[in-house]
Amino acid sequence: MTELHFVQFTEDLGSYTPSQHPEYGPHEAMYIYSEIFENRSYLKNQVTLPADALIIDAGANIGIFALFMKQEFPRAEILAFEPIPEIFEALTRNIELQALESVSSFPIGLGDTDGEVSFTYYPSLPSNSTRYPADKELSRHLMTGLMGAEAASRIYTGSEITVPIARLSTVLRRHGSTRQVDLLKIDVEGAELDVLRGIDDADWPRIRQVVAEVEDFHGRLSAFCTLLQEKGFSVVDEAADGLSGSKNHMVYAVRA
Numbered sequence: 001m002t003e004l005h006f007v008q009f010t011e012d013l014g015s016y017t018p019s020q021h022p023e024y025g026p027h028e029a030m031y032i033y034s035e036i037f038e039n040r041s042y043l044k045n046q047v048t049l050p051a052d053a054l055i056i057d058a059g060a061n062i063g064i065f066a067l068f069m070k071q072e073f074p075r076a077e078i079l080a081f082e083p084i085p086e087i088f089e090a091l092t093r094n095i096e097l098q099a100l101e102s103v104s105s106f107p108i109g110l111g112d113t114d115g116e117v118s119f120t121y122y123p124s125l126p127s128n129s130t131r132y133p134a135d136k137e138l139s140r141h142l143m144t145g146l147m148g149a150e151a152a153s154r155i156y157t158g159s160e161i162t163v164p165i166a167r168l169s170t171v172l173r174r175h176g177s178t179r180q181v182d183l184l185k186i187d188v189e190g191a192e193l194d195v196l197r198g199i200d201d202a203d204w205p206r207i208r209q210v211v212a213e214v215e216d217f218h219g220r221l222s223a224f225c226t227l228l229q230e231k232g233f234s235v236v237d238e239a240a241d242g243l244s245g246s247k248n249h250m251v252y253a254v255r256a
Contacts, residue, residue, distance in 0.1 A: 002018040002019060002020050002086040002123045002126070003018070003019070003020070004016045004017065004018055004089070004090055004093065005017055005018075005019055005022060005025055005026050007026045007029045007030060007033075009029075009030065009033045009037070013067075014097075015029065015033075015062055015063065015064060015067070015090070015094045015097070015098075016062065016090045016093045016094055016097070017029040017062050017090055017126070018062075018086040018087055018089065018090050018123070018126050019123065019124060019125075019126060020123035020124045021123075021124040021154075021155070024124045024125055024155055025124065025125070025126060028125055028126070028127055029062065029064070032061065032062075032064050032127065033064055035241060036064050036065055036068045037064075037068055039241065041240075041241075041250060042065065042068070042069075042183075042185060042211050043072070044250075044252060045236045045238075045252035045254075046252070046254050047183070047209055047211060047252055047254060049072075049073055049076070049182050049183060049209075050073075050182060051073055051074075051075050051076075052073075052075045052076065052077070053069075053073055053076040053077070053182035053183060054076070054077050054079075054177070054179045054180065054181055054182050054183075055069055055076055055077070055078045055079070055181075055182060055183045055184075055185065056078075056079050056081075056110075056168065056181055056183070056184045056185065057078055057079065057080040057081060058081050058109075058110040058168075058184065058185060058186045058187070058188055058195050059081070059082070059109075059110075059185075059186060059187040059188040059189070060080035060081055060082040060091055060105065061082060061087060061091070061126075061127050061187070062087060062090040062091050062094055062127075063080065063090075063091045063094040063095055063098075063100075063103075063105075065185060065187075066078050066080050066095070066100065066103050067094065067098055067100065070098075070100050070101075070103065075102075076102065077102045077103075077104075078100075078102065078103045078104070079104050079106065079171070079175065080095075080103060080104065080105045080106065081105075081106050081108055081109060081110050081171075082105065082106075082107065082109075083107065083108055083109035083119065083163035083164065083165065084119065084121055084126065084129050084161070084163065085107065085161075085163075086121070086123070086126065087126050087127075087129070088105065088107045091105050092105055106171075107164070108163070108164045108165055108166050109131075109163060109164070109165040109166075109188070109191070110165065110166065110167070110168050110171070110188070110191075110194075110195045110198060111131075111165035111166070111167065111191060111194040111195065111198055112167065112193075112194040112195075112197040112198045113165065113167065113198070114165070114166050114167055114170050115164070115165065116162050116163065116164050116165070117131055117162070117163065117165050118131070118160050118161070118162055118163075119131050119160070119161055119162075119163050120136075120158040120159070120160055120161075121158055121159050121160075121161050122155065122156060122157070122158040123158070123159070124154060124155040124157070125155045125156070127189075128156075128189060129158070129189065130189035130190050130191075131188075131189070131190060131191045131194075132189070132190035132191065132217075133158065135189075135190045135215055135217045136156060139156070143155065143156070166198075167198030167199070167200075168184075168195060168198045168199050168203070169198060169199055169200040169202075169203045172203060172206075178206075179206075180206050180207075180208055181206050181207045181208065182208050182209065183208070183209045183210075183211065184207050184209070184210045184211075184212075185210075185211050185212070186210065186211070186212035186213070186214075187212070187213045189215065190215050190217070190220075192212050192213075192214045192215070192220065192224055193220055193223055193224055193227070195212075196224065196227055196228070204231050204232075207231075208254075208255055209252075209253060209254050209255070210228060210233065210251070210252075210253040211250070211251070211252055211253070212224070212250070212251045212253075213240055213248055213249070213250055213251075214237070214248070214250075214251050215247055215248055215249075216247040216248070216249055217247060221237065221247075221249055221251070224251060225237060225251060225253075228251070228253040232255060232256055233253035233254060233255060233256060234253070234254050234255075234256045235251060235252070235253045236251070236252045236253075237249045237250065237251045237252070238250050238252075
């Protein structure tokens with residue numbers, strides 16, 4: 001198992017993160033904290049939530065998004081999904097550390113099928129772990145320009161693992177709730193369309209808002225936005241903060 005490192009974000013707030021490298025993983029966690037807490041990247045473009053919101057966290061990573069949402073909406077219920085075992089361990093530790101109530105964590109990914117799939121786990125840069133490693137070649141190229149070829153090769157050296165995934169509609173049936181999903185958050189490193197394709201037609205009316213980070217390879221951004229529009233959402237997409245030259249976008253979808 002990859003070692004867990006503790007990262008102190010502020011005087012009162014910190015979290016565990018897995019990383020094979022004592023600097024890369026914590027730096028990655030600090031970046032995610034800044035994106036979510038300081039930039040408030042998930043509460044923009046008319047995204048609003050009720051006090052008792054039901055939130056689906058697809059790609060929960062180490063739980064920074066869940067922590068932010070529970071600070072903003074203490075009565076919210078969050079279902080958090082993270083398929084990578086090392087990252088899931090950090091997620092559960094952080095939920096316990098922060099004593100987060102009404103946050104349920106599941107060691108599975110959300111996708112377009114129920115079963116098992118191969119993921120590539122990057123132990124030096126865990127939040128980049130992905131079902132689609134070929135899409136990481138651009139990031140590796142950009143990191144080579146910043147850090148040099150040797151360092152970039154090291155942090156993007158991964159191992160293939162098999163993890164369970166489930167369709168969101170399957171998960172909702174298992175959960176037994178008929179509640180409205182106030183926010184579907186998606187940050188799944190290339191599998192964004194898979195998550196949407198795992199929603200039955202009968203379940204789409206339950207979903208009120210979607211916020212996703214989308215990697216725009218193979219026409220994915222256009223297909224993602226078009227599907228949401230077809231399901232009755234007004235959609236805004238923005239270039240995401242991050243490495244200059246990356247293809248990451250933030251997509252905000254609110255019921256029209």
